[in-house]
Amino acid sequence: MKPAQIVEALLFASDAPLTVADLARADESLTEEAVEAAIQELRAEYERTGRAFQIYELAGGFQVLTRPEYAPYLDRFESVPQTARLSMSALEVLAIIAYRQPIGRAEIEEIRGVGSAGVLRTLQERELIEVVGRSEGLGRPLLYGTTARFLEYFGFRSLEDLPRPEDLPVVLRERQGPPPESGGTEQTSANGGGPP
């Protein structure tokens, strides 16, 4: 049994990304280097033989997925599981959490100008975000961060794959001193910041 065959068997038996370390556990003979080489070998072979799937890097691991050009055929099959798309509110909250994590609910609502408790709950249920700690602030509010599932869902290898803040509309630095109106804009970070 060649390493590439063992790695292929594992990737085919999994419905979630597997890390190189996960894959290397399958046999004593496998080192992480051997696994990486096997993945490269398989990718080249799938390319060369025109397979309808390929190995993609997601959330720090590897997973076999169909190539995008087959989506039209798969979309019409009921036996192919499809997930419901996220609402614009959910995407807004996710974007804020992704760039500013760890972040509490009050800060998210301040940025959006609307209540977000229901959306946070939905995102937690879909395991796209999770509680990552508590703020030191008043009432020690919960802080949220994104999960590995988040990366998987959007096809990102890591948070580095998020759109770069420089490519998004500019954010002004926060003004010094209390804002003239409500005084409710307590923010810790000044600008849009990058993913941590």
Added chain:
Amino acid sequence: MKPAQIVEALLFASDAPLTVADLARADESLTEEAVEAAIQELRAEYERTGRAFQIYELAGGFQVLTRPEYAPYLDRFESVPQTARLSMSALEVLAIIAYRQPIGRAEIEEIRGVGSAGVLRTLQERELIEVVGRSEGLGRPLLYGTTARFLEYFGFRSLEDLPRPEDLPVVLRERQGPPPESGGTEQTSANGGGPP
């Protein structure tokens, strides 16, 4: 797009075995004969290129499965202890039961504001909770309590050891007097309290 590629994508992504007739529905250009030919072509190619998977014909149709000779690697892979964690919902329900036992499903759902039947089943499967009696109320609903295993997990000798800090949420504090909702939660069977 060759017929074999479309068939491959479908077999790969489908949740259930697919018949030749199913597969032929994927594209106007596909006939059942073309699908059968495609399956033969793919099987030969998988054989020739030494793939770790093959197309198998099962009662319900065709399906891509890992070849049996790779089973030891997959077993080994799975036998390495991977730990499961309880979902946030399960933890919430467990907390409610721990502090408010004996308690019925309706009351738990009232506190959480969401249905909790699935979570109760999971916790029962994990042997963290069990049915400890029935309420006197309408329909004599089941009442849940924690198990000895629950105490083991947290290293408590008895439920008396459960922390009761000042900031324990109101909903988890023990009720004074009769519960506001149902008539009476008197238990019929043994106590729901301490471990058996």
Added chain:
Amino acid sequence: MARVDAGDGGFVVELEQFQGPLDLLLHLIREQDIDIFDIPIAEITAQFLRAIEGVEALGLDRAGEFLELAATLIRIKVQLLLPRRVDEETGEWEDPRAELVRRLLEYEHFREAARRLAEAEAERARHFGRGFVQARPPKPVAAPLELSWDDLWAAIQRLAERTRKPAEHRVTRPVVSIQEKMALILEKLMELAQVEFFQLVRPFGDRVHAVVTLLAGLELTRQRYVLLRQREPFAPLWLYRRTQGERGGTRALEAPPAALAGGHAAPNGKAVNETGADR
């Protein structure tokens, strides 16, 4: 509902399509190619108020969010009518719009990020993983459980946070409509010739009531039933009854001396401004 044909602006918005007040405001600004660093507040405020007519239909929580921003816009508009305040240290004018601009840009940043995420989501949805992975019979043994008291305690805290909030909302946010508040103001002004704004709000002690009462006052001003006057920002806001005869004219009955000039600066040098009459 909440569909607006702006007679002058000529554009139409559907309130439901917006994520919230900042989204709507940003739309008004970007749609008209307005310089975000020099927003014509009076014009934008008028458009915003027109766009949120019928906002109550969205339900109270969402309506309150739109009304809150409406109140902010009105306040900025009032501040802009005052003589400019200059920062002692920098010698620069403190633009009352600055904080709003910062918030709008920050929101726009994340709104765009959300749109990029939607694109990534759509692209990712074109890839399918293995739907059926039962290569061999599934293992009956479940993975050992990893569970700690910290996990459970986090759940307890979350539960506490969630179970506390809705109750507050239920108690402190009864339904408020502009019509109701207009009736309240007119009723008060049957008894009294003038009434101070917070006397109308205090019994309810809630921000939503304050905002809705203010909007009701503005509406009555527009319809020339009352006059709304404030000596300076943060000074008490007074509502004055107008008599039938005066409704044709513009002069207020029993307006305070400082307001008689009707301009924005009174002879004594104190700033006076008139709020309302947005159109």
